[in-house]
Amino acid sequence: MNLNETTVTKDFHLEEPLAPKQTRLEEFWLLFGQNRLAIMGLLIFILFFCCAIAGLFLTSGSKPIFDPSLIRLEEKLRPPFSKPNLDLLEPNQVPTLNFYLMGTDDLGRDVFARMLQGAWVSLTVGFVAVGISVLIGIFMGGIAGYFGQHYIKIDHILWTLFLVSGTGLVLLDVTLSGAALLLLCLAYIVYVVLTRHRSRKKAHSSWRAMLHTNAVSVDTLIMRIVDIMLCFPSFFLILTVVAILPASIYNIMIVIGLTSWMGTTRFVRAEFLSLREQDFVAAAKALGIGNFRIIFRHMMPNAVAPVLVSATIGIASAILTEAGLSFLGFGVPPPNATWGNILSGGKNFIFDAPWLTFIPGITILIVVLSFNLFGEGLRDALNPKLRERH
Amino acid sequence: MADDNRLISVQGLKVYFRSGHACARAVDGVSFEVRKKETVCIVGESGCGKTVSALSILGLVTTPPGEIIDGRIVFAGQNLLELSEKEMQKIRGNHIAMVFQEPLTSLNPVFTIGDQISEAVRIHKKIGAESLREKCIRLLKDVGIPAPEQRLEDYPHQLSGGQRQRVMIAMALACDPDLIIADEPTTALDVTVQAQILELFGAIQKKQSMSILYITHDLGVVAAIADRVYVMYAGMIAEQGNTEQIFRNARHPYTQGLLASLPSLSKRGKRLYSIPGSVPNPAYKPAGCPFHPRCPHKAPSCSTEYPKMCDYGQGHLARCPILFQDKGHHT
Amino acid sequence: MLSFIGRSFVQKIITLFFVSIVSFLIIHLAPGKPSQVDPMNPKFTPEVVERFRKEFHLDKPLYVQYVYFYQDLFTGKTVSWKDNQSVLKKIWERFLNSLPLFIVGTLLTWTLSFPVGIRSAIFRKGIFDRTATFLSYLLISIPGFFFAYVLIIFVVTRFHVPVIGMVTFGIGDASIPYILMDRIWHMLLPSVLVATGGIAVLSRYVRSQMLEVEGQDYIRTARAKGLPPEQVHYKHALRNALLPFVTMFGLILPGLIGGSVIIESIFSWPGMGRMAYEAILARDYPIILTVNFVSAVLVLAGTFISDLLYLIVDPRIRL
Numbered sequence A: 001m002n003l004n005e006t007t008v009t010k011d012f013h014l015e016e017p018l019a020p021k022q023t024r025l026e027e028f029w030l031l032f033g034q035n036r037l038a039i040m041g042l043l044i045f046i047l048f049f050c051c052a053i054a055g056l057f058l059t060s061g062s063k064p065i066f067d068p069s070l071i072r073l074e075e076k077l078r079p080p081f082s083k084p085n086l087d088l089l090e091p092n093q094v095p096t097l098n099f100y101l102m103g104t105d106d107l108g109r110d111v112f113a114r115m116l117q118g119a120w121v122s123l124t125v126g127f128v129a130v131g132i133s134v135l136i137g138i139f140m141g142g143i144a145g146y147f148g149q150h151y152i153k154i155d156h157i158l159w160t161l162f163l164v165s166g167t168g169l170v171l172l173d174v175t176l177s178g179a180a181l182l183l184l185c186l187a188y189i190v191y192v193v194l195t196r197h198r199s200r201k202k203a204h205s206s207w208r209a210m211l212h213t214n215a216v217s218v219d220t221l222i223m224r225i226v227d228i229m230l231c232f233p234s235f236f237l238i239l240t241v242v243a244i245l246p247a248s249i250y251n252i253m254i255v256i257g258l259t260s261w262m263g264t265t266r267f268v269r270a271e272f273l274s275l276r277e278q279d280f281v282a283a284a285k286a287l288g289i290g291n292f293r294i295i296f297r298h299m300m301p302n303a304v305a306p307v308l309v310s311a312t313i314g315i316a317s318a319i320l321t322e323a324g325l326s327f328l329g330f331g332v333p334p335p336n337a338t339w340g341n342i343l344s345g346g347k348n349f350i351f352d353a354p355w356l357t358f359i360p361g362i363t364i365l366i367v368v369l370s371f372n373l374f375g376e377g378l379r380d381a382l383n384p385k386l387r388e389r390h
Numbered sequence B: 001m002a003d004d005n006r007l008i009s010v011q012g013l014k015v016y017f018r019s020g021h022a023c024a025r026a027v028d029g030v031s032f033e034v035r036k037k038e039t040v041c042i043v044g045e046s047g048c049g050k051t052v053s054a055l056s057i058l059g060l061v062t063t064p065p066g067e068i069i070d071g072r073i074v075f076a077g078q079n080l081l082e083l084s085e086k087e088m089q090k091i092r093g094n095h096i097a098m099v100f101q102e103p104l105t106s107l108n109p110v111f112t113i114g115d116q117i118s119e120a121v122r123i124h125k126k127i128g129a130e131s132l133r134e135k136c137i138r139l140l141k142d143v144g145i146p147a148p149e150q151r152l153e154d155y156p157h158q159l160s161g162g163q164r165q166r167v168m169i170a171m172a173l174a175c176d177p178d179l180i181i182a183d184e185p186t187t188a189l190d191v192t193v194q195a196q197i198l199e200l201f202g203a204i205q206k207k208q209s210m211s212i213l214y215i216t217h218d219l220g221v222v223a224a225i226a227d228r229v230y231v232m233y234a235g236m237i238a239e240q241g242n243t244e245q246i247f248r249n250a251r252h253p254y255t256q257g258l259l260a261s262l263p264s265l266s267k268r269g270k271r272l273y274s275i276p277g278s279v280p281n282p283a284y285k286p287a288g289c290p291f292h293p294r295c296p297h298k299a300p301s302c303s304t305e306y307p308k309m310c311d312y313g314q315g316h317l318a319r320c321p322i323l324f325q326d327k328g329h330h331t
Numbered sequence C: 001m002l003s004f005i006g007r008s009f010v011q012k013i014i015t016l017f018f019v020s021i022v023s024f025l026i027i028h029l030a031p032g033k034p035s036q037v038d039p040m041n042p043k044f045t046p047e048v049v050e051r052f053r054k055e056f057h058l059d060k061p062l063y064v065q066y067v068y069f070y071q072d073l074f075t076g077k078t079v080s081w082k083d084n085q086s087v088l089k090k091i092w093e094r095f096l097n098s099l100p101l102f103i104v105g106t107l108l109t110w111t112l113s114f115p116v117g118i119r120s121a122i123f124r125k126g127i128f129d130r131t132a133t134f135l136s137y138l139l140i141s142i143p144g145f146f147f148a149y150v151l152i153i154f155v156v157t158r159f160h161v162p163v164i165g166m167v168t169f170g171i172g173d174a175s176i177p178y179i180l181m182d183r184i185w186h187m188l189l190p191s192v193l194v195a196t197g198g199i200a201v202l203s204r205y206v207r208s209q210m211l212e213v214e215g216q217d218y219i220r221t222a223r224a225k226g227l228p229p230e231q232v233h234y235k236h237a238l239r240n241a242l243l244p245f246v247t248m249f250g251l252i253l254p255g256l257i258g259g260s261v262i263i264e265s266i267f268s269w270p271g272m273g274r275m276a277y278e279a280i281l282a283r284d285y286p287i288i289l290t291v292n293f294v295s296a297v298l299v300l301a302g303t304f305i306s307d308l309l310y311l312i313v314d315p316r317i318r319l
């Protein structure tokens, strides 16, 4: 029983900790590997990706290998795997594979070639639209979560208003008053920047004090914008805008992106709010590390997981939305094929040529399903705590 | 050991948690017993498997991921681990009741206090509505809640933490069980409330002559209420004995370390002892004695052989052969 | 409580104001003027276009147009550009057509997803749960229009019943039960389709909510009391898991308008969605804007109702 101070200072040789040296990535792969559905999703996703890239190269150019818009009126509505009737076709009309892998449509166009072309459209729409929405979402959510406590002052609002209305007027050909407003606004900004360090010391006169009163916090402002955006029925809004804008695939991407960033904003904000309170961020602040370094080096990596998951699932729904739009006849102008307009073209022949409905329909289903399964798998693997629940 | 005096005995209990490829051996061969009208304490650091041991008695270990690998829990002549779910339901709350660690989250937020207390009685005893209400009021009064008549209609969020823990205790007492398992009932509460709850347990035991299995990591509490003590470390019982033996005559280096790290007046001004190192992760426990990486008396054999229980007589046992030999005991 | 309601109400009104501005701007700042609907159309001679512009204040500055438009809207004077009928009346007629679809669809959604979700959660990782999970992924991923055609092919080839439209054309003097059956057949597919996505999403949500609650400490307490599993699941767990869903009652309101555009146009169902779609095609701005405004009102009213319901249901919230 001689447990006294000497034992305390005695040098202990502690054994190596026995916990396995597993990086987060390895752990992620281990968890992800156990989810067979998610692996399947990933494989299909990779396959789809390759098809889309191949589709881009095989169906574009002046003399494409698979020509999606070549019309063979003699060969319309041929079922899949059927051989072309070589007597009726000119040599350049013979399909590349020597048979119609997926049949032909009502104009005798090769559905396989059209599906390949459509794959690229779906892929780009999915990725670009989600890219836009994730960028906006991270930006807005990050600002709301990190700088949310800051207040926007009345003068900020005023000069933004001036700036916007000035630009608007100039754009609307009211150059004179527009330019005047812009100049006024610029002058005010310059004035503020110049007097910035001086005004700190001086007591404000009353009208300036009023200009500097707090109006709304950044957080409130951004969340109200999110609320406003959520009020629009999204498919209807997309439809309206796409109908007004000239038909183009890029417009669709942009519009889908611009109308789907609210979810990302919300949870990036939530993530940032909770990360802000954590010790490592406080420590980084105490060390005098700059805001942007804290955001990008310390907080972003932690917020990346949920963003990634929602982006994957967002791609799935963007593909669905695009298909819906081209089904209704919006978006990509006619000669170009998308999965949605192949299906919509085939709907008049559902009993005579069901493959025109089933091939694009099932393809969309499989691709969207793979993204959804992959996304859920990611969510489980990135967040082991939630595994028990979902 | 007087067998007839034994209320419950846990023998060689092993509970493992599997998560993916890893397997956490949370409870790894634990044996203890509680006699009638006795207060037994289980002490140990956070994560050593106290709660899991208690939950296995009631059959409440969540079964995936947890799994009871081995052992027997004998209560009233039957092995609880072999009972069906239906038979266990008759034991839970009725013969063995439990007070949980977190009073703040252990009460259902959408039912009133009265509902939740009377529920257990309604399940286990045939009793009319009027006498049920009376019983609830008396229970609340017993655990020291003022104005119990009004409190019956309250929701948990309207009560303070200490009051909620009292309600939990009232719930546990509701069917006059033979054994109450109290799992760190005071950890989440502040010190004055802690003292009141301890007092309450003392009073209850005197009045109703039930046994209490009190789980804690606070040696001060142990000294205040325990008849006998089990010291747990990393899923095993390191030492057992009555309070006197443990506090005056600790025979396991871990118990000794725990006692030395207690602040006391005589140690004023000196640096407090702390056991070096930290509790091993239950999934990757060291081979041999789980305590050996932190042990000041470590011998080469410690890292290879699982230590045997060494008997010091009069029910005082410690799982450290090294100190046993040092003292000249031989088996 | 009252102050909460007041504050929330004012906030909703402000949001609505901004929504009205934004939707107005989206429509009017986009390239392509409404008066150029169809330059090829011989009906649109320059004089007609000029009169048209005058009549609908299109020659005024934008903010004046905005004021005129919403003034007309609130006094119920807005008319469609296409046929000069009152917009509110048109919307009301179409709304009555959409209502049965919406009601049946919502009933299907709510009555199916709860049992499925709860059962999945209680028997987690079992056969039922796995099947339900996979099926719900399938239903979330399937494009609605494709599913519609699959169902149409199936029903038409199997039961030889017409499914397009609200009633079979020229059925006029058939017997009453026959007409009723006809109606039901026509309604079945669209409402199933309206419900599929909802069932998939809601049952997943019910499941995760239920699992979350099942992991709480008070469930362990309930089991430790010796309650039988049914009481633990259906009394203690379900009561807590249901809380968030009570609030969702408010959120189904907006479903009245959104969502069914594609399905209604496939089935030639003369409802709100189809009207909106036709209005978009015809650039009938008053209708588009009104539909937008009404749906924003519904969204806001829905969130308002759910806030209120939450206040009433959850004993922890007392303001």
Ligand SMILES: Nc1ncnc2c1ncn2[C@@H]1O[C@H](COP(=O)(O)OP(=O)(O)OP(=O)(O)O)[C@@H](O)[C@H]1O
Pocket: B017, B019, B024, B026, B044, B045, B046, B047, B048, B049, B050, B051, B052, B053, B062, B065, B066, B101, B184, B217, B282
């Ligand atoms: N549901 C579970 N899933 C996985 N592992 C678990 C689970 N419950 C307990 N464990 C493991 O069992 C070990 C013992 O846990 P237990 O709750 O019994 O500790 P404790 O002694 O009660 O600690 P404390 O004093 O903090 O309450 C923990 O280290 C934990 O890793």
Ligand SMILES: [Mg+2]
Pocket: B050, B051, B052, B101, B183, B184
């Ligand atoms: Mg515990």
